[in-house]
Amino acid sequence: MSSHPPHLHASPDDVVRGTDDVAALSRLSAVQVGYMTDVYASIFVSSSAAHAARRPPLINRGTYARIHAFDRALELFIARVTKDCVPGQVLSLGAGTDTRWMRYKDQLAAANVRYFEVDFPETVMHKISCLRRHRKVYAELLPGATFDGKQTTAATADGRYTLLGGDLRAWPAVVERLSACGFDTTQPTLVMAECVLVYVDPPAVTTLLSWIHAQLPSAAVVSYDHIVPDDAFGQMMLHNLSEQGIELPGIHAVPTVDAHRAQLSEFARVETMDMNEYWAKHVPDEEKARIAKLEIFDEIEEWMLMGRHYCLSVAAQGSLAPLLDQF
């Protein structure tokens, strides 16, 4: 094992990109144990890593919970635009090797919802490269896809899925590229930021959220971020992550559930909660019962501690405001 912590030779951006590897491994672990089905999860984990993918039960359960939250938001959005008989868009920020589009591809097509993913060019390259290594999956998901190497853009032939390389800290440039790819600000749009914004400098987050509020009349935003930096657990969390080179600039600017609510206060409707509240209120009892049978879970106190340190924020305006009734 190297005596140098891996991050010493990596840039801060590399380290942030590296968090996607952790997420991919956690996702695969949860899938392997049976928390959820995802036939695409293994594509993004090397076979050697896949053998040792299994995470502790607490991590499996929490990974299930965060994926559940965003899946649920997507399902509610799809139901809404279907009911309103209008096309819609999903804008997934910092998605990394997330498989959500793949898992919902058919429902999205049926609902006439286009899906845009934005992440660092390196991450986009990595995602495409993983997909290309699995020909059958590539053929299923991206038949006739075009790839623009200069712009680091991949798009399916039917335009239903677009993968853009970009930097969230340079949002105007990303907006330009989105427009060029057919992103329509007048359409109801679900913006998803699953453990992304907390890594971004607060002014850039403000810019991004203000743009959504100002430019997307019918929009919903869902975000999942670390919170509570200053209790014993939070301090240890920041210390441990810092040892790996991971910093959380957002956690100091938006340190609590209430601060997240305030940050989104321009939107007509806002709900923010920690993941303990999400688990209690929005994961159905049958699911909790099913999950309890998957593996021994002897980490109740730590689960509650962890849950207090992650915030799910949901905000909406325009025709999507009623989505908040479900939260």
Add this chain to the structure above:
Amino acid sequence: MLDLDACISRLLQRQLLAEVVVRDVCAKLKEALLKESNIQHISTPVTVVGDVHGQFYDVLEIFKIGGHCPDTNYLFLGDYVDRGYYSVETISLLACLKLRYPNRIWLLRGNHESRAVTQTYGFYTECMRKYNSANVWRYFTDMFDFLTLSVVIDNVIFCVHGGLSPSLHTLDQIRVIDRFKEIPHDGPMADLVWSDPDNAISDFGISPRGAGYTFGVNVVEKFLYLNDCRHILRAHQLCMEGYQVLFDDLVTTVWSAPNYCYRCGNMASILEISPAIDRFFNVFGAAPDTDRETPSTAGGGAGDPASTPDYFL
């Protein structure tokens, strides 16, 4: 011929015992533990230790602040393995100390002293990694079957890893349990190692852990009355301050793994009880990183060679 002093000396320097030595220690320890009742009666002075979960350096810290065995009498309330990076060294040391000083150190069985739990929470993986075979894990888990379930201090303090059971009202009922087996999924033996007190209820309730029960003040008062005891001392639940006193001083939880899992940032404590039941919570925090293993220097977490404390990223 087993040289326990040499074994203990090695372990205190965090050197592993050879597999055949582990085999012999466990075999002899099983013989010794066979003689212990499901309820062992011991006397003060004694220092009570809660969950340590493989946090070897914190066990060394406990001996430093509490006094070394056999100078100080110790009662450990279980959960020696899993989660921490040195479960093997921890249980090896405690096993040797118990064999060497059988009347100076007492070891209860916790819910982690179980084949099923240790396969989920790290001890099995650590044994495989450190010995390249499952034998050591088998020797230890077979030995766990012999660990006693409870202790009564000075006839008045009932000590157990988890808590009470709706099937067990008297100490005599505990005495007749056949404990020499893997912890069952349910029933009185499971309850003793899995249950938790809950001051929101008065009787028994469903446990969120999926094993054991939660129990309230009425249950506690009845148990203490029926058995002429004054207090219940247990572990099993993380306490941010290292200990917690409940039900108007009828139940105490002792927790002895500081900064649990390198994540929780909690304090730990050991409870020093002297004759006349004088009680002192010796609270301590994690040793500075320079004095202990850290995730990056440990050479591996609970089984994972590249592990660092897990978060959602």
